[in-house]
Amino acid sequence: MIEPRILEVRTKILKKNDELARQMRSEFMEAGVLVVNLVSSPGTGKTSLLRETLSRFVDSGSAVAAIVGDLETDNDARRLAESGAPVRQIMTHGCCHLEADMVQEHLDGWQLFGLEYLFIENVGNLVCPTSWDLGESVRVALLSVTEGEDKPLKYPGLFNTSDVAVITKMDLAEACEFDRQSALDNIQAVRPGMQVIETSAKSGSGIEEWIGILRQKRNQLMTTVDSAGS
Amino acid sequence: MHELSIANSLVENAAEHAAQAGAARVTAITLRIGALSCVHESALRFSFELVTKDTLLEGADLKIVEVPVAIFCEECQREVTLPGIQRFRCPVCDTPGADIRQGRELDLESIEVVEQHAEVS
């Protein structure tokens, strides 16, 4: 007679990823790097916003770098490299999200000390990236004016784990009859108190504000590191 | 389909625990999946079947316990369970709340194993 036995294991399914991400986060923090994970549907405008962001940081003398995930191509990496910042491509070959070990592998040979900002453009997908911590300090959910004000209600999981929401393509708001108030209400419904920025990579509106928020986040990070060290 | 990655990690985890316990086979596995975890049950079941093939988990019964979202309500000063995931407000007093206490679980709760020595006879 075979008696089955129940083992109470109580572990996180993604514990390997969680542990690696935690370790990476503390390394990033120690090196003073603010890591920003950008997540949205395909085509929301991650690369466009990021390119603009990298250019402005490069122009102002800040040390920035980017890693970009894509299913099959390196188009985004080439577009981002035009900013003059170091950029690396992660080709996921069908995998619909980035995982911590993919990011770690692609950091190989990069000096973290001296770097101020590292951006990670996730694979265009509003569901799959949600559960994978990449060691980031800030997770940003992007939503464009062309894709419907109810996106936050359809994908609460992502918006709920994000720290900042960016509404992109604001230059098209009028043409798309974008209902701004309803979008803002929906974001607040799934993530009360969430910080929201409205941008256009095309006209440049909101980009300075977005950069200001990133600078502020990095200052906060440095303060945390300093007070932990002393 | 990220459920495939989840199923892979799940099997890796469960097999490790089963091996530690000296088990010959895993006959059932219980998960706790939070409402905010973005996992589709049918996709996960499909993936689970796929990745357990030729492992000691093959044929194991997959039990999924769904965990609703609970937030801490500042106003009521207690944890409240939400009926859905689209409105993070206290169902009692309507105060918005972002202090999530449960609902993001992606946990392997327990595994049911059959011992090695029992298999021999």
Ligand SMILES: Nc1nc2c(ncn2[C@@H]2O[C@H](COP(=O)(O)OP(=O)(O)OP(=O)(O)O)[C@@H](O)[C@H]2O)c(=O)[nH]1
């Ligand atoms: N009008 C307008 N178009 C934009 C803006 N930002 C991006 N676009 C356009 O939207 C399309 C997609 O932009 P990307 O920046 O490649 O979007 P993405 O999120 O990186 O896309 P994936 O990496 O494929 O997920 C391109 O044709 C861009 O030119 C904007 O602010 N205004």
Ligand SMILES: [Mg+2]
């Ligand atoms: Mg892109």
Ligand SMILES: [Zn+2]
């Ligand atoms: Zn309440």
